[in-house]
Amino acid sequence: MYLTHLSLKNFRNYVRLELELSPGVVVIVGNNAQGKSNLLEAIYFLATAKSFRASNDRELINWLAADTDIPFAYLLAKVEKEHANLRIEIAIKEEARKENGANGATMPAVSKRIRTNNVARRAIDLIGLANVVMFSPQDIDLIQGAPQMRRRYLDVTISQVDPRYCRSLAHYNKVLIQRNHLLRQIREKHARPDQLLFWDQELVSAGAYVILQRLVTVSALNELTFGIHRGLTGSQERFHTVCRLNLDVAAGANLAETLHGELARATPEARIGAIAEVFKRKLAQFQPREIAYGMSLLGPHRDDLAFVVDDREVSLYGSRGQQRTVALSLKMAEAEFMRSRTGEEPILLLDDVTSELDAERRSYVLESIKERQQVLVTTSDLHAFDADFLAKSLLLRVENGAIEPVNLATLS
Numbered sequence: 167m168y169l170t171h172l173s174l175k176n177f178r179n180y181v182r183l184e185l186e187l188s189p190g191v192v193v194i195v196g197n198n199a200q201g202k203s204n205l206l207e208a209i210y211f212l213a214t215a216k217s218f219r220a221s222n223d224r225e226l227i228n229w230l231a232a233d234t235d236i237p238f239a240y241l242l243a244k245v246e247k248e249h250a251n252l253r254i255e256i257a258i259k260e261e262a263r264k265e266n267g268a269n270g271a272t273m274p275a276v277s278k279r280i281r282t283n284n285v286a287r288r289a290i291d292l293i294g295l296a297n298v299v300m301f302s303p304q305d306i307d308l309i310q311g312a313p314q315m316r317r318r319y320l321d322v323t324i325s326q327v328d329p330r331y332c333r334s335l336a337h338y339n340k341v342l343i344q345r346n347h348l349l350r351q352i353r354e355k356h357a358r359p360d361q362l363l364f365w366d367q368e369l370v371s372a373g374a375y376v377i378l379q380r381l382v383t384v385s386a387l388n389e390l391t392f393g394i395h396r397g398l399t400g401s402q403e404r405f406h407t408v409c410r411l412n413l414d415v416a417a418g419a420n421l422a423e424t425l426h427g428e429l430a431r432a433t434p435e436a437r438i439g440a441i442a443e444v445f446k447r448k449l450a451q452f453q454p455r456e457i458a459y460g461m462s463l464l465g466p467h468r469d470d471l472a473f474v475v476d477d478r479e480v481s482l483y484g485s486r487g488q489q490r491t492v493a494l495s496l497k498m499a500e501a502e503f504m505r506s507r508t509g510e511e512p513i514l515l516l517d518d519v520t521s522e523l524d525a526e527r528r529s530y531v532l533e534s535i536k537e538r539q540q541v542l543v544t545t546s547d548l549h550a551f552d553a554d555f556l557a558k559s560l561l562l563r564v565e566n567g568a569i570e571p572v573n574l575a576t577l578s
């Protein structure tokens with residue numbers, strides 16, 4: 167799939183942008199703080215209804231617009247797919263200020279309206295319609311950051327190809343909040359342990375699907391990352407990912423083992439059932455402890471991934487360059503995974519990625535993206551690309567929230 171048109175109003179430093187795009191490689195060049203990352207963020211937001219960096223949607227509304235009567239931002243993308251055209255619109259609006267902050271402070275609420283092909287949608291139903299993979303310098307957090315970053319990588323990857331995963335995960339997270347609340351109530355003797363029964367059942371059935379898909383996906387990603395990582399490192403390193411399921415680590419289960427043997431060839435529902443059974447048993451064992459802590463201690467909300475290069479965990483022993491390369495392998499595998507599952511090429515967004523790679527790794531990345539259906543690459547330095555690569559790309563310059571085509575011939 168590829169973007170043919172992007173409109174932005176009051177999004178970050180883009181007061182107004184109308185941009186036509188073509189398939190192939192689009193190179194966006196600009197100095198620091200001109201709007202390169204903001205542009206990719208807009209595209210990512212249109213595909214996922216989430217920013218990869220803002221913690222609050224209000225940050226996305228242009229500062230000047232934020233001072234007007236009805237602060238809003240509007241984003242529109244037109245996407246060409248294999249068998250359909252897609253029009254995605256998102257409006258972010260600041261609602262009337264309410265007195266809901268501490269000390270009676272006024273906190274503006276933000277609403278988000280999503281439409282695809284002129285029909286209103288929930289955010290959860292948007293995900294998967296337009297697939298994107300974002301590469302950014304912050305990807306190193308995948309290796310160095312908290313487990314939440316690694317779960318997010320998996321969740322974004324799977325959600326974009328599997329709506330059931332997305333729904334199960336959302337349901338799981340809702341159940342988790344209710345269940346934690348109930349566990350605290352039980353601890354304070356305001357509720358009874360038997361009231362947990364219903365929430366345990368919900369947690370187990372949503373959680374079992376999440377766990378199965380994480381296991382299956384990590385194994386599919388491993389098949390892809392192995393070759394990609396060998397390519398990136400000139401066949402120097404062997405890389406694989408280990409799925410550290412919380413049920414295994416904290417409760418002594420061995421779910422990969424459980425799914426071996428006859429279950430390896432069983433239906434997905436039978437496999438989910440087998441995981442659910444283990445999950446339920448472990449929950450029963452942990453119940454006194456969960457009540458004492460007043461929170462849910464077991465389940466996929468505590469899963470993690472470990473990245474292993476040549477038998478050593480890269481977060482502990484890897485150099486920064488090695489960690490960066492692992493993150494890059496994971497992202498390239500994510501794109502390949504989506505393509506194999508959906509039959510559509512995701513749109514690749516590479517934010518300033520070339521700047522931190524050595525010449526060989528950079529040329530491997532550029533070589534592998536140039537045949538992709540659509541790739542948007544930002545850079546502050548065109549020298550990172552060779553003349554042949556640039557000659558085959560659409561070249562755009564961004565300056566203070568405005569974008570102009572660049573004529574290669576006029577560049578020195």
Ligand SMILES: Nc1ncnc2c1ncn2[C@@H]1O[C@H](COP(=O)(O)OP(=O)(O)OP(=O)(O)O)[C@@H](O)[C@H]1O
Nearest residue numbers: 178179198199200201202203204225226227228229
């Ligand atoms: N809500 C907002 N309203 C207006 N401007 C904003 C808003 N949020 C961020 N900006 C500004 O937008 C500008 C461009 O940010 P962006 O992150 O896109 O820069 P960049 O071109 O990627 O730079 P770099 O090369 O440093 O990564 C910055 O000056 C930033 O402060």
Ligand SMILES: [Mg+2]
Nearest residue numbers: 202203204518
């Ligand atoms: Mg940037």
